[in-house]
Amino acid sequence: MLATNVFLKILAKDIPVRVAHEDDLCLAFHDAHPQAPVHVLILPKRVIRTHADLVPADAALIGHLNLVAVELAKELGLTAGYRVVVNCDDAGGQTVPHLHLHLLGGRPFDWPPG
Ligand code: 5GP
Numbered sequence: 001m002l003a004t005n006v007f008l009k010i011l012a013k014d015i016p017v018r019v020a021h022e023d024d025l026c027l028a029f030h031d032a033h034p035q036a037p038v039h040v041l042i043l044p045k046r047v048i049r050t051h052a053d054l055v056p057a058d059a060a061l062i063g064h065l066n067l068v069a070v071e072l073a074k075e076l077g078l079t080a081g082y083r084v085v086v087n088c089d090d091a092g093g094q095t096v097p098h099l100h101l102h103l104l105g106g107r108p109f110d111w112p113p114g
Contacts, residue, residue, distance in 0.1 A: 007043055007098040020072055025064050028072060028103075036083075037106025038076050042068050048099040051088040069103045078105035085113075 009015045010029065017029035020040045031039040042065050048054065054062055066084070073082045082105035087094040 005097055007096050007100065008047070011043075011045060020076070021068055023068075025061060026068055028068060031102070035102075036104040036109075038078060038082070038104065040072055040076070040103040041100045042072070042103060043098055043100040049097050050094060050099055051086045051092075053099070065101050069101055072103055073105060076103075076105065078103075081105070083109050 006015065010017050011027060017032075019027065019029050021028040021042070024045070026042055026044050028040050028042040031041055044061055044065060046061070048058065048061075069084050082103060085102040085104065086092075086099070087102070
């Protein structure tokens with residue numbers, strides 16, 4: 001695989017990560033710069049650049065990513081609640097051009113977000 005961004009390199013196993021979950025559709029791993037005691041990234045193995053590129057045919061996949069977030073929140077003990085974030089494009093704060101969910105927990109979160 002020609003790995004052209006950091007997540008493609010991670011999916012190609014060229015960069016080691018602490019894996020939280022893997023299946024045929026997605027990989028979840030702990031963020032290198034955690035913003036909370038639990039900070040896991042959940043990304044599809046198939047390349048989708050950003051949230052705004054989702055189409056109806058992706059409904060099952062995006063549902064699956066969310067259900068993996070639910071399972072990981074349970075496994076990682078986030079019983080008090082958690083936050084799921086998707087940053088989309090520049091104004092949304094996205095830095096890696098491969099769709100991913102952030103699962104954050106282990107501390108309270110403010111609203112509105114920064
Ligand atoms: P974004 O800003 O695109 O929503 O999120 C990208 C996330 O990927 C950031 O939270 C950043 O810390 C994380 N990240 C970037 N490079 C690496 C890496 O090489 N390993 C891991 N585990 N996380 C990374």
